Amino acid sequence: MTDVPKLEPVTFRPIGVIRTPFTATLGMPIQATAAVGVPGWIDLDPDLAAGLVDLEGFSHLILLYHLHRITAPRLTVTPFLDDRSHGIFATRSPARPNPIGISTVRLIAIVGSTIEIEDVDMLDGTPLLDIKPYIPAFDDRDDARIGWFTERLDRLPETRADARFEDQPRS
Amino acid sequence: MTDVPKLEPVTFRPIGVIRTPFTATLGMPIQATAAVGVPGWIDLDPDLAAGLVDLEGFSHLILLYHLHRITAPRLTVTPFLDDRSHGIFATRSPARPNPIGISTVRLIAIVGSTIEIEDVDMLDGTPLLDIKPYIPAFDDRDDARIGWFTERLDRLPETRADARFEDQPRS
Numbered sequence: 623m624t625d626v627p628k629l630e631p632v633t634f635r636p637i638g639v640i641r642t643p644f645t646a647t648l649g650m651p652i653q654a655t656a657a658v659g660v661p662g663w664i665d666l667d668p669d670l671a672a673g674l675v676d677l678e679g680f681s682h683l684i685l686l687y688h689l690h691r692i693t694a695p696r697l698t699v700t701p702f703l704d705d706r707s708h709g710i711f712a713t714r715s716p717a718r719p720n721p722i723g724i725s726t727v728r729l730i731a732i733v734g735s736t737i738e739i740e741d742v743d744m745l746d747g748t749p750l751l752d753i754k755p756y757i758p759a760f761d762d763r764d765d766a767r768i769g770w771f772t773e774r775l776d777r778l779p780e781t782r783a784d785a786r787f788e789d790q791p792r793s
Numbered sequence: 794m795t796d797v798p799k800l801e802p803v804t805f806r807p808i809g810v811i812r813t814p815f816t817a818t819l820g821m822p823i824q825a826t827a828a829v830g831v832p833g834w835i836d837l838d839p840d841l842a843a844g845l846v847d848l849e850g851f852s853h854l855i856l857l858y859h860l861h862r863i864t865a866p867r868l869t870v871t872p873f874l875d876d877r878s879h880g881i882f883a884t885r886s887p888a889r890p891n892p893i894g895i896s897t898v899r900l901i902a903i904v905g906s907t908i909e910i911e912d913v914d915m916l917d918g919t920p921l922l923d924i925k926p927y928i929p930a931f932d933d934r935d936d937a938r939i940g941w942f943t944e945r946l947d948r949l950p951e952t953r954a955d956a957r958f959e960d961q962p963r964s
Contacts, residue, residue, distance in 0.1 A: 629807035629920045632859045634891040636800035653931045670890060672868040675880030679940025686857070686893055688803045697843040709846030711924040714931065719841060720805040720922045722857055724895070726934060749800045751891045753882040755939065759946050760824045760885065762933045763897060768926065769850025775930050 636749035638666035662742035671735040682756035689721035717787040807920035809837035833913035842906040853927035860892035888958040
């Protein structure tokens with residue numbers, strides 16, 4: 623409808639790092655709901671620890687993080703859950719124009735600037751960009767249509783990641 | 794538990810811009826669930842339009858965007874919904890160390906690189922960073938504790954934003 627204005631690049635400084643058992647993409651669970659009970663922790667920048675006050679009252683955290691192994695985005699991908707190609711914005715594939723990941727994890731404990739969590743589905747050493755409290759009244763919708771996922775969600779429990787998105791783009 | 798490694802800044806290029814009726818922060822709804830039916834649209838970078846293939850099958854989109862009016866983060870804030878201060882990571886306040894916003898909006902239609910949406914709760918002209926399909930099986934949890942929000946969610950329908958987070962930090 624209107625021209626897209628010239629938008630300036632935005633630079634963020636990671637607030638910490640996510641520690642997980644996953645040192646390589648191959649074999650990782652592809653969503654937090656396929657990683658129930660997998661333990662990890664966040665090493666937050668100690669200078670930001672004052673930002674954690676009252677976080678212990680929440681059971682789940684939304685983590686935003688840099689998918690730092692993505693070297694080149696793709697506009698169409700065949701995601702882990704399907705055998706067919708889709709537009710990148712119709713998938714949760716990491717090979718996005720802006721590789722920002724989102725996972726809702728379980729909060730276990732906070733000790734100083736270390737946050738113990740469970741249900742981690744990201745690589746060890748992932749740079750963390752933000753922590754938000756998960757609020758179902760803000761984040762959940764009860765009448766969602768989920769497109770091609772409708773026929774593919776049953777594959778989630780046994781689907782594991784591979785390195786397909788770490789390659790250079792083939793298209 | 795471990796030292797936080799030196800983490801490099803990350804730069805993202807906005808993929809488009811979000812158009813809404815809100816030209817100033819004052820009086821805006823503070824969450825998408827308090828903005829039901831408010832119409833807006835996304836002007837996506839036309840070079841990325843191929844990434845929208847199959848997106849029309851989804852009823853809701855998770856938008857990640859740059860909270861571009863935030864000039865200085867705070868570690869503790871008194872959020873719109875409460876009268877008491879909390880650590881920034883225990884709130885959904887925009888004045889975060891990395892001002893990335895997240896909203897789940899309703900998808901109405903896609904025409905070329907224009908995406909018509911509803912339930913918008915962000916400023917007109919907000920730079921868009923990512924579009925993800927909303928998948929309840931990935932994004933919802935059914936046993937969440939929500940800390941201080943428990944006693945404050947009833948304020949959401951009538952709470953509107955003000956400019957408090959656009960000021961310079963006072964602490």
